[in-house]
Amino acid sequence: MSKQMPKCLAAAVLALLPIASQALPIDWHGSFGVDSTIISDYRRLKSKTDNSTGNDGSQEVTLGTTGKKSSASWQSYVLRLAPTLVINDAATFFGELTTGYANGGYLGENSQPNQTIPNGNIYYHNQTSGSSVNIKKAYVELYSDTATYQIGRHSAEWALGAIYNDGNDVWDRHITSRDGITMKLKIGNFHVAPFWAKDSQTGYTDSTSAKQYGASLLYDNQEKDIAFGILYAKKSNSTDNTTFGTNGESNISITDLYLKKVWGKFDFGVELPLLSGDLKTATSTTISAKALLLQSNYKWTDSWTVGFDFGQVSGHDGSNSKFSALYLNPNYQIANLLFRYNLMALSGTTTAASVYDSYITNARYFKLRSRYNSEKWTFDQALIFAQAMEVAKAGTPAYNHTKNKNFQAVADQDKNLGTEIDLNANYHWNKEISVGAGLGYLITGDYFGFNNTATPNATQSSLLLQINTSVTF
Secondary structure, X not given: OOXXXXXXXXXXXXXXXXHHHHHOOEEEEEXXXXXXXXXXXXXXXXXXXXXXXXXXXXXXXXXXXXXXOOOEEEEEXXXXXXXXXXXXXXXXXXXXXXXXXXXXXXXXXXXXXXXEEOOEEOOOOEEEOOOOEEXXXXXXXXXXXXXXXXXXXXXXXXXXXXXXXXXXXXXXXOOOEEEEEEEEEEEOOEEEEEEEEEEEEOOOOHHHEEEEEEEEEEEEEOOOOEEEEEEEXXXXXXXXXXXXXXXXXXXXXXXXXXXXXXXXXXXXXXXXXEXXXXXXXXXXXXXXXXXXXXXXXXXXXXXXEEEEEEEEEOOOOOOOOEEOOOOOOOOXXXXXXXXXXXXXXXXXXXXXXXXXXXXXXXXXXXXXXXXXEOOOEEEEEEEEEEEOOOOOOOOOEEEEOOOOEEEEOOOOXXXXXXXXXXXXXXXXXXXXXXXXXXXXXXXXXXHHHOOOOOOOOOXXXXXXXXXXXXXXX
């Protein structure tokens, strides 16, 4: 009888599931996408000899551990499952589930054979092992006459998404998580959103926590086509919390200004994030970093839109007292190659570091772009030129933004990051399915040839080819 009990219980649960689902229906949304990427000469150097070891000042990226090849290719997927449960008129539960670190994983990872033979594994049969499920969102939204409250793990978005980015695009690999509470108030054209969040907790005492609190104020007048606002936040971690790599108690202020304006067919948006405060690292005691970002569009015809983007993101000058580099949200990207991929990860394994941990920093860029839209097709073209804000100067301390290392410069470094040409095409099969392809060609600047010697490395242009398909539901 005892052996039959588990079977009876399982049958009872399965029988009752339809009844439970009718009581509180769950609405499922989400997205799934698969892409295949090839990058030639990802090191951006002509040399096929690895001289990167032991030189903290060199921009040279390590060659692959096997084969000594300077090209890379991989296939990845993104996955989001977002259940919504309407509890009653005053409350709704939202969730979002994914796998892996960057909203998905890689095809072929965790592959395990079922059986072995004398000379190795059976080569014609294998299956993947289990992947962990990550809870990206799990919060309840409460509605009252005066405000809306988000309680739990929810996302945050502000301005152009350069710092706070909710990662709602199909191909976004990251999300700004807020584990706490946000209150949203609307008073006329003003939107006020105070918040508190626990960023990290490594123990139960106050000395093991990292938290963030602040508020955003947005004025949005749709009749006059203008919006502007400010977000202010304080982010601090205690002495025993080293989640963010600090060597002591840190307290950072984030001030983020925003402006958007529309004039007929022309519109533009500006974001100005500023960071300051105490940042206890191995080499710095304070932080002072900033960025200025511009996005503009002109709707030329019903099919054609042209735009101009500009950005200036501070870098670190090598100072031992103040850290001055700002890193934009990894979802905020401007090119198919420049800044988009973590070059240091390409030479390793998919489990050692994520290729999608890449941030725009230490750069001044200009981007001219155009888009053609038809009923089924979207074509994007872009020309990007970028320079470094901070470079090494002989005889002074400097900072390697590729390897995140301080070093003493003995040679001068060029500012030119390169010029890139991008072409992207997307075929909209229907409202839910999209198939695309992309090309990026980077004329590599001499910045990447710097090796802190009198004879810099010769640079090599790099090419990216990508195909992808995505489904939303």
